[in-house]
Amino acid sequence: MKPIFHNSKLVYVFFSITLFVGCIEKSEQLIDEKSPNNQTTKQSEKPKKPLSAEFKGYWYAGEAELTSYTLEQARYGELRDGKAVLIYVTEPFLPEKQVKANGQNPENISVLKLNATKKFLTGIYPYSIMNSTFYPVYDNQHALKTSLSVQEWCGHVYSQINNREQFEFTSHSYFEGEADQHFNMDKAILENEIWTKARIDPTDLPTGELEVIPALEFIRLGHKELKAYHAMGSISEKDGITTYILTYPDLERTLTINFTTAFPYSIESWTEEFKSGFGPNAKLLTTKATKLKRMKTAYWGQNSNQDLFLRDSLGL
Numbered sequence: 001m002k003p004i005f006h007n008s009k010l011v012y013v014f015f016s017i018t019l020f021v022g023c024i025e026k027s028e029q030l031i032d033e034k035s036p037n038n039q040t041t042k043q044s045e046k047p048k049k050p051l052s053a054e055f056k057g058y059w060y061a062g063e064a065e066l067t068s069y070t071l072e073q074a075r076y077g078e079l080r081d082g083k084a085v086l087i088y089v090t091e092p093f094l095p096e097k098q099v100k101a102n103g104q105n106p107e108n109i110s111v112l113k114l115n116a117t118k119k120f121l122t123g124i125y126p127y128s129i130m131n132s133t134f135y136p137v138y139d140n141q142h143a144l145k146t147s148l149s150v151q152e153w154c155g156h157v158y159s160q161i162n163n164r165e166q167f168e169f170t171s172h173s174y175f176e177g178e179a180d181q182h183f184n185m186d187k188a189i190l191e192n193e194i195w196t197k198a199r200i201d202p203t204d205l206p207t208g209e210l211e212v213i214p215a216l217e218f219i220r221l222g223h224k225e226l227k228a229y230h231a232m233g234s235i236s237e238k239d240g241i242t243t244y245i246l247t248y249p250d251l252e253r254t255l256t257i258n259f260t261t262a263f264p265y266s267i268e269s270w271t272e273e274f275k276s277g278f279g280p281n282a283k284l285l286t287t288k289a290t291k292l293k294r295m296k297t298a299y300w301g302q303n304s305n306q307d308l309f310l311r312d313s314l315g316l
Contacts, residue, residue, distance in 0.1 A: 046140040046141065047140060048140050049139045049201065051138070054263055055200070055264075058263070058264050059090045059112065059264075061296070062298055063089075063296040063297055063298050064087055064089035064296065064298070064299055064300075065086075065087070065088045065089070065264075065295075065296050066294065066295050066296070066297065066299060066314060067085065067267065067291060067292075067293070067294040068083060068084070068291075068292040068293050068294075068315050068316055069083065069084040069085070069269070069289040069290055069292055070083065070289070070290050071083055071084045071118060071120060071287075071288070071289050072288045073118060073120045073127075073287050074272075074274070074276035074287045075120070075122055075127070076277055077277030077281060077283045077285070078285075080120040080121060081120065081121075082118060082119050082120025082121070083118075083120075083292075083315075084117065084119075085116070085117045085314070085316070086114060086116050086267060087116075087117070087299075088112060088113070088114050088199060090111065090112055090113070090137065091110075092104075092108035092110060093108065093109045093110070093111040093134050093144055093145075094107060094108065094109075095107060095109055095144055098144065098145050098162050098163075109136055109144065110136070110137045110138070111135055111136055111137060112135050112136075112137050112196045112199060112200060113132065113133065113134050113135075113196075114131070114132070114133045114135075114195055114196050115130060115131070115132050116130065116131040116132075117129065118130075125153035126152065126153070127151070127152045128152070129150050129151075130148070130149050131146070131148050131215070131217055132147045132148075133145075133146040133190075133192045133193055133195065133196055134146070135193050135196035135197060135200070137200060139197065139200045139201050139204060142163050142167075142187055142189075142190060142193060143161075143163060143190055143192060143193035143196070144162075145160070145162055145163060146160070146161050146192040146216060147161070147216070148160070148216035148217055148220060150217070150220060150221070154174065155173075155174030156174070157172065157173040157174065157178075157220050158171065158172050158173075159216045159219070159220055159226075161213075161216070163187070166184040166185060166187065167184065167185045167186070167187055168182075168184055169181065169182065169183055169185060169226055170182045171220075171226075173220070175223070178223070185228075186228075188211045188212060188213050188228035189206050189210055189211065189212045189213065189228075190212075190213050191212055191213060191214050191215045191218075191246065191255070192215050192216060195257070195267070198244060198257065198259055198265055198267070199259075199264065199265050199267075202235070202244070202259070205233065205235055205244055206233045207233040207234055208232070208233060209230070209231075209232060210230075210231045210232065210233050210246075211229070212228060212229060212231040212233075212246065212248070213226065213228050213229075214248065214253070215255075218251075218253070218272075224251070229248050229250055229251060230248070230249060230250060231246055231247060231248045231249075232246070232247045233245070233246050233247075240260060240262065241258050241259070241260065241268065242258070242260070242261045242265070243256060243258050244256070244257045244259075252274065253272070253273065253274040254271075254273045254274075255270070255272050256271045256272075256273075258270065266294065268291045269288070269289060269290045269291060270288075270289050271287065271289075272286065272287040273285070274287075292315045293313060293314050293315045295313055295314065
């Protein structure tokens, strides 16, 4: 693919709708790559990578990509059946306030956002998990922000990493010893950002010996220390599917992501092998997610009762 640069005229269409309930989002339209006002955060040291016409046509069409997956989730030493959904969409992001922009702003950074959700049962009570990652489409710095929320009948937890001069970590939990945390840490590869980086330029995925901050979900559910761990990254391709593997020897954990080798690098499945449970009864189990259905749509406007049938299109 050859990058295509568009002219210096800024073309930007954005609508912001506020409702009492629901999640309303609008994908950012084409932005000027050369504009001096569209700079990345001060920490960036790499130049912006040009966006291909193919990328712009797919991700700036005013729609999100929604993919549902059948889920086998390891929790408390057993596998649980559930569903997962990956929601990818582009939107403008304010780097200082660390939030989605409600309108045109010279400081806006275009990001590919991933909202990843899981729902499964542990016996009588349900789990609901959501990860959000905001990654610059120019693939020239770490994710600007990533967050996690987990809800279940024992309580709920929330964690967040903000990308400023350092990574700023904030967490709230009902567990003793994890109640309220806030500290800064040196920057390193974020496992959470790999899921968006793979959709932009999989050839740039980190390989070899690495220092990686594991997914916030794994850290919280496993009650692990948030820090960079030694990891090994590898990538391979077979029969039109690219496989990215990230292994953490000290955590006895391996993440495998399978996506299409051809653009738009759609994620078809993933596995996560780790010890599930606590203490001597912990078992090495494998969480598995396999694509169920996929669609592109402006879901933020499909929030009435008459739109409920669309969930059938995702097998939910």
